[in-house]
Amino acid sequence: MTEHILRMSGITKTFPGVKALQDVNLSVRRGEIHAICGENGAGKSTLMKVLSGVYPHGEYEGEITFEGKRCEFRGIRDSEHAGIVIIHQELALSPQLSIAENIFLGNERAKRGVIDWNRTNYEAGELMKRVGLRENPTTPISDIGVGKQQLVEIAKALSKEVKLLILDEPTAALNDDDSAHLLGLLRGLRDEGITCVIISHKLNEVIAIADAVTIIRDGRTIETLDMATDQVTEDRIISGMVGRALDNRFPPHESTIGDEALRIEDWTVYSPSQPGRKVVDGASLTLRRGEIVGLAGLMGAGRTELAMSVFGRTYGVHISGKIFKDGRPIEIRNVQDAIKHGIAYATEDRKRYGLNLIEDIKRNVSAAGLKGLASRGWVNENEEYRVAEEFHRSMNIKAPSVNSVVGKLSGGNQQKVVLSKWILTEPDVLILDEPTRGIDVGAKYEIYTIINRLADEGKAVLVISSELPELLGLCDRIYTLSEGRITGEVPRQEATQEHLMYLMTKGQER
């Protein structure tokens, strides 16, 4: 009776050194809304990339059956041809082109290579009616908000005669009204017979809209719950998402907590791309010397934005709030100021913000603290080498020499270079954003040991992480952030994954 439109079975996908997916199974019934839930990095997006052909057939193991046929997609074109359309979190629209042009991008309404504008705009108008978008088809994308852009993406999918629509975090960047409209639209599409797969962190939405939910954890399928028959609650989903036991993946550590090092009060940051949207909303937090503090939050909660706006205003506009260093108010206008005040920030995106990949280890290590190795503007190259060699040893960076190019190192070793770079600036406060992202387990242990050592040296450490076990294993105290607001502050003794996840998914209204 229940016919499955899609079956993915035994999907395994490995990246060098990491098993991203391991024997994952997913069955989606025709005409349902199927939610996929899991922590950041659990493998949800990877699974969808396998499905949509971003990772072509042959790069993964396992079988995909869609509409009763075995599929071997070689690219997105193949999967779209079959009727599977994926809408990524970062919308793929061309901002200068009109709504109509974007809807038919790559699928132009043309006669013998000449675009039929009347037909383009007319059909675009029809599709826009279906998704409830009241705009002129000729309006440029840059003139409409993110919520409406999301609708354009869906209209675009409809123009391709979509059978299975995949939405990756569709409401992450939307306000409440736009989210409600979008969810209503998805219900409408379901009634028209279009199957939807939705990846979402917002569990209240999942409960409200989904017919079934599949939970993925650590690259494996945990369970698929049927909303109609199972008693599914947010707590039920949370326990599936985090149900991992803490083992001794963490070096033992007892912190000696000293005086306050950094205090942030009423910190508010607005998005530079969406005017009026608060990315961080009145956040306050305190870091003390010798203490490791965690900052937990789901994707889009504003963790990185909070850290970067504090670190020399490298993110956001209209930033307001106060910063106190050692109890005294300070002003940080740029990165140089932040470094001067003894604040370091190791980015979550090493390759983009952290490293000069074409340079060698020693020049990356010295990049932020070069002035300390120089007198009157002249760099003491031997001193630079000595310092880099010291980190090479003490951090156990696995490379033939400090002259090795950083781009060729593994993720874990690259992270050690980033940490070395910031330790060289002799900071009092280290903000480590996802310090173990993309790093294998052995190297993670080493990074944890380094973090503990930094705290023992009397530095205040703020660890931002999406992995709750990591925060629980490492931190003395954990803040939770949800939709830009600090929703909780939990000492290690009282913290459980379930409680943190509850605080992290707590909505604005609470």
Added chain:
Amino acid sequence: MSSITPADVQVGAKGDGGAPRQPGRVSLGGLSLNLRSSGIYIAFALIIALFSVLTDGALLQPQNISNIIVQNSYVLILAIGMILIIIAGHIDLSVGSVVAVTGALAAVLMVNVGMPWPLALLITLVAGGLIGAWQGYWIAYFGIPAFIVTLAGMLLFRALTLTVLGNQGIGPFPDQVRTLANGFTNGYLGNIGLGPLGGADLFSLLIGLIAIAGMVASQWRTRGARKGYGQSVEPMALFVLKMAAGAALILFLVVQLARFKNLPWVLVLLAVLVLAYSLMANRTVFGRQIYAIGGNLQAAVMSGVKVKSVVFWIFVNMGVLSAIAGVIFAGRLNQAGPTAGNSFELDAIAAAFIGGAAVQGGVGKVVGAITGGLIMAVINNGMSLIGSPSEQVMLVKGAVLLAAVAFDVWTKRRAGASR
């Protein structure tokens, strides 16, 4: 002044054995060469050898060597500034026009106004700096791509040149300026005989010997200091070999020049500039920050590099170097003309890229850019010696530029694929 720094040539067999083999490296006995950074010097040597044969040795005759240096000095000076800009990930299309306008300014001040030449020179250099500051402001602080700003500058400063000069040249220049641009050191200490090579200027030879002594001494000290810090250094035999090769090169150059009209002043100037800028690029915080910006702009920002200020000042520097080149070019022709410096920007950019700069920025060396400029100079000179028509010269230069960048991209792709 050795053109190959110790980082280029390393001993292949390292103690830790398991080091992955790097692509773009060839092994010659125990010696491995990084093709990407030293290929350019090998290519230069091959090109010289080729044209020496084709011209029956005329290429390396004293007078011809002297000509190559004097005729190309201004492009080489421009290449020094250009490589810094390209390392930072920018470009400057205006240098030819800036050469023209600064040459014109110098001519007006020295010839029409009759100002003492040192003062006029100083004012010209300051004017060059201001031109660079103008462009640097739009690029660094206003955020307009350098390509656009300097394309506009190319037109603006050519227009300014034509306005100042009308349609005619201004000259002649004072003797001192002409000497700087076109002249040679005097035989202060007389000649000595060099057997079959004939008479040679003693002063020039002494300068050459001092340069060799300086090179060996500084390299020896660097080596000693590195050893003191426990760094691996090349084996003694290799060090001696390299020093001997460098010394032979300098000696050959100086002897040939001493047999002709002694050392061209522009060579002295060029040597000082190359040395100073190489040190600046490698050993100063400012120089390092140029590489950091070109290598990863975002990471540089997040590491506290004052990106805007650095970019601003490398354009100011380019302006000053353009003014030096402008005065030398005008001095050599003994008049400032409205078409001076036409397409110099292309020669300077080509020199930088042939010399190993990366299109994406972050990579390049001052010595590399000079070598790239000399490669084009030798091709120009060699082909005209064997009587090739100018269209063929252009064809070969174009092909060399394309091949050099293609090689760079190819080695990089291979490096990426092996990851």
